[in-house]
């Protein structure tokens with residue numbers, strides 16, 4: 001079903017008098033059903049009115065658009081009536097005349113009698129019969145606002161837009177008008193979008209509350225479904241069991257935003273345009289096919305092009321070495337497994353939290369689950385076969401390798417196992433092993449399988465010691481894999497260097513996804529100082545058809561190693577949230593009660609967008625929608641706790657507020 005109203009990835013940028021620009025709204029995507037009442041809530045200045053004005057057609061989005069009943073909104077129109085806080089009535093006209101004026105304009109094809117009947121109906125609707133011939137100066141604020149609502153409703157707009165309509169009224173008048181509005185909207189099935197900063201007003205009126213983060217780059221932080229039945233009255237709403245949990249969620253959100261604002265004022269808000277601060281960088285990577293963008297940026301001159309003339313690529317042997325390299329300051333930046341910036345920020349494994357950010361996803365996909373050939377010989381072809389095979393031998397616990405607790409390898413392997421009822425902590429033994437040591441461990445019989453990136457699966461297949469039972473494309477196509485991570489204090493200290501690094505790597509990623517370059521890249525990365533692996537282990541999946549070692553024909557997997565296409569580089573918040581949820585599921589980290597703050601702080605879409613803008617690349621952003629993995633289970637980013645509670649196999653979930661402001665930003 002298409003939405004009645006679609007706010008389609010809207011950005012709004014205001015030019016400033018000093019020649020700069022203010023990004024008020026970033027990538028707002030929202031779909032509203034017919035008859036729905038949606039409230040926009042957020043702190044003053046977050047962009048609520050700007051968004052409402054764009055929907056009304058009074059202002060234009062810088063990017064994206066508004067679609068109402070499949071038609072693009074380009075200007076104001078009678079199908080969208082706006083009610084402002086200041087009533088905007090004509091002072092020289094009476095109540096009746098103010099309403100008539102709008103009715104006569106829109107219904108010029110109707111007879112005088114019909115038009116009069118509409119005007120009178122709406123005077124009655126808002127209980128103003130006794131004041132029909134009065135002028136605005138003779139009316140109270142509440143009465144004036146009722147005239148404005150009657151005038152808006154009289155022309156039967158498809159959409160009623162309300163911008164803090166009751167903000168200037170006393171509490172009593174506000175309360176009675178809210179109830180009248182609710183009644184009218186329900187009786188006449190009016191679709192409403194209303195701006196408010198009053199949590200109680202929103203809870204009384206809305207079907208959904210869309211909460212905007214503070215600007216700049218305000219975006220939708222969270223959407224709450226107000227599951228309180230209608231018809232509603234204030235007393236019943238307040239006494240409903242869902243009321244307080246919902247209200248505290250709103251208050252919590254607003255407090256988080258207040259805290260984030262304080263932090264933003266300390267950090268540099270605008271990226272300056274002068275030269276980079278640090279040209280010599282120590283940049284960590286792990287020998288894997290998907291370290292290609294870093295090697296390409298160095299070897300093909302993208303770092304130098306962006307002023308980073310002294311980049312030293314540091315080959316590390318394990319992800320823990322990458323983590324300690326970045327947190328200790330030995331490395332300026334590094335290729336990281338996707339969950340590492342979040343895990344370092346929160347403080348995984350009782351380590352001191354070190355706020356770490358990522359503004360770039362370096363790759364999508366590229367992992368596989370390899371099992372030893374022994375399983376193949378025992379007839380294992382599917383996850384269900386694997387489950388049976390490990391259950392037969394109840395004395396033996398099979399050991400599977402993965403590369404880091406915060407890696408997608410760990411989370412995907414666990415997800416895959418649990419999808420068929422295998423508890424990854426009880427039914428198998430998971431161990432952390434650096435990627436390049438997987439094959440040797442499998443060969444030595446120390447592990448029975450693993451989840452790792454390439455070329456380490458293809459090597460096991462070609463050496464005939466393992467077979468690929470699933471690639472990550474079979475589990476969750478198009479998911480984030482490696483990211484570029486830097487410490488937050490480093491990013492604040494060297495904003496231009498950070499931006500230059502992101503730009504160089506974005507261009508390198510683009511280069512990597514031009515398949516004409518793939519053979520050249522195979523030759524580059526196979527060198528001993530980089531991946532140090534034979535080109536024939538690197539080519540499958542990266543360039544050539546992929547061989548799973550199952551006797552099946554090799555298969556071309558065009559999306560297996562992706563570096564740029566399909567919105568790879570955008571550091572999507574929803575993907576970050578999925579990682580937080582999965583880490584909480586397995587007890588690796590507590591689930592942060594303040595997850596919006598954490599995800600926003602770690603996944604720096606602002607830096608990404610600035611880099612994309614400077615390179616004239618689209619500031620792409622994945623949609624804020626639910627998505628499904630191979631087992632059919634749906635991840636709804638608006639309700640992570642409900643998702644967590646619904647999972648069958650999980651550890652005890654800890655939900656804790658992460659005191660991110662108390663985390664020292666200076667690390668020894």
Ligand SMILES: Nc1ncnc2c1ncn2[C@@H]1O[C@H](COP(=O)(O)OP(=O)(O)OP(=O)(O)O)[C@@H](O)[C@H]1O
Nearest residue numbers: 014015022024043044045046047048049050051215
């Ligand atoms: N024409 C403009 N030029 C520059 N900046 C603007 C312009 N209009 C709005 N802004 C800025 O955009 C941001 C969003 O403003 P907006 O009025 O939409 O916020 P709001 O959430 O409706 O605030 P409030 O609740 O106080 O009405 C603010 O920081 C504001 O200063």
